[in-house]
Amino acid sequence: MMRITRTVSGVKLQAVLRVARFVSGLSIVLLLINYVLLIRIWREPLTFISDEKYFNKTLAKILRPRWSGSSGHSQVGDFLIEELQDLGFIALRDELFDEKIFTNFLGIMNTDASSFLLLSCHYDSKFLKNAANYVGATDGAVSCAILLNMARTLAPYLRGEFSKRDDIGLLLVFFDGHESLNEVEEDFNSLNGSRRFAEVETIPLKNIELVVTLNLIGAPNHIYMSHYEDTFLWHNRLANIEGDLQKAGKLTKCHKLFHSLKDHESDIEDDHYPFLEEGVPVLHIVPHTFPDAWHTEGDNFKSLHWPTIRNMNAIIPRFVYEFLKTNRETG
Ligand SMILES: *[C@@H]1O[C@H](CO)[C@@H](O)[C@H](O)[C@H]1NC(C)=O
Numbered sequence: 481m482m483r484i485t486r487t488v489s490g491v492k493l494q495a496v497l498r499v500a501r502f503v504s505g506l507s508i509v510l511l512l513i514n515y516v517l518l519i520r521i522w523r524e525p526l527t528f529i530s531d532e533k534y535f536n537k538t539l540a541k542i543l544r545p546r547w548s549g550s551s552g553h554s555q556v557g558d559f560l561i562e563e564l565q566d567l568g569f570i571a572l573r574d575e576l577f578d579e580k581i582f583t584n585f586l587g588i589m590n591t592d593a594s595s596f597l598l599l600s601c602h603y604d605s606k607f608l609k610n611a612a613n614y615v616g617a618t619d620g621a622v623s624c625a626i627l628l629n630m631a632r633t634l635a636p637y638l639r640g641e642f643s644k645r646d647d648i649g650l651l652l653v654f655f656d657g658h659e660s661l662n663e664v665e666e667d668f669n670s671l672n673g674s675r676r677f678a679e680v681e682t683i684p685l686k687n688i689e690l691v692v693t694l695n696l697i698g699a700p701n702h703i704y705m706s707h708y709e710d711t712f713l714w715h716n717r718l719a720n721i722e723g724d725l726q727k728a729g730k731l732t733k734c735h736k737l738f739h740s741l742k743d744h745e746s747d748i749e750d751d752h753y754p755f756l757e758e759g760v761p762v763l764h765i766v767p768h769t770f771p772d773a774w775h776t777e778g779d780n781f782k783s784l785h786w787p788t789i790r791n792m793n794a795i796i797p798r799f800v801y802e803f804l805k806t807n808r809e810t811g
């Protein structure tokens with residue numbers, strides 16, 4: 481060390497020091513830049529990227545006649561179980577008897593959690609005598625694919641989050657027995673799958689913080705309003721998320737889906753009803769009116785409105801993320 485310094489002349493030493501000062505100055509600047517970036521990433525951690533290829537593949541698996549008792553019904557059921565397992569859920573086939581067997585499919589993440597966010601759709605299609613190929617694209621299929629896609633989009637986040645939390649878990653429920661077996665088109669929904677789920681308390685109802693039910697999504701020109709006063713704030717959150725994503729240029733060109741409007745006097749009968757009756761807070765993500773093609777053969781792949789679907793695939797994961805985050809902050 482001594483020998484080296486002695487051989488360096490004064491001028492050379494000054495040059496070396498200048499370089500050293502420059503380098504250390506530069507690294508402080510870089511450090512600051514890193515710090516600022518880190519804070520920003522930390523504040524606004526994740527832009528969740530939905531994988532449309534995955535969504536399309538998933539939808540294709542579900543989009544087949546799948547009325548209770550058909551081979552499509554059991555194929556879709558098997559697919560749901562496999563997919564839930566792949567996505568990191570504990571997957572359950574929940575068979576409930578009420579005159580006949582109804583099979584709900586459950587995906588649970590963070591089984592030991594003290595409470596759950598439950599998201600649901602129905603996977604059975606209606607049996608229509610005059611339309612044997614009826615696939616109910618908006619009637620269940622798209623909603624179920626949106627839920628699986630949400631789980632896939634959030635997978636790394638959920639894994640990390642649930643490895644360190646026990647205050648909340650995630651439940652996906654794919655209800656059976658939504659459609660009545662009656663062949664009448666306008667027949668009321670039977671809701672046997674969800675009714676039995678709520679009756680036998682497959683999951684204790686007191687542990688469910690919020691039930692979010694998706695249905696009839698994917699037709700053009702539909703808007704979404706709030707249906708219940710006690711979940712109006714959550715509905716508003718959906719509207720705000722859509723606005724934020726829109727501003728950030730993260731949405732596909734489309735009309736506005738979520739409106740901060742209270743349509744609290746009416747709702748479409750759906751699988752959240754049995755929970756509503758038991759006092760569980762429910763958020764119904766359903767359009768303001770039935771799709772034109774509802775319960776006709778026309779409710780198929782060709783009639784789907786992709787801008788609506790794409791934007792839902794951006795909004796719903798963000799909503800789940802924000803729900804879990806808010807729960808941590810307030811819980
Ligand atoms: C998904 O399907 C839609 C409708 O057919 C198509 O427009 C879109 O390009 C597909 N997306 C991908 C990534 O393949």
Ligand SMILES: *[C@@H]1O[C@H](CO)[C@@H](O)[C@H](O)[C@H]1NC(C)=O
Binds near residue numbers: 578579660661671672
């Ligand atoms: C399902 O529920 C309806 C009432 O919502 C009931 O009439 C029907 O018998 C139930 N069972 C079956 C097998 O559909």
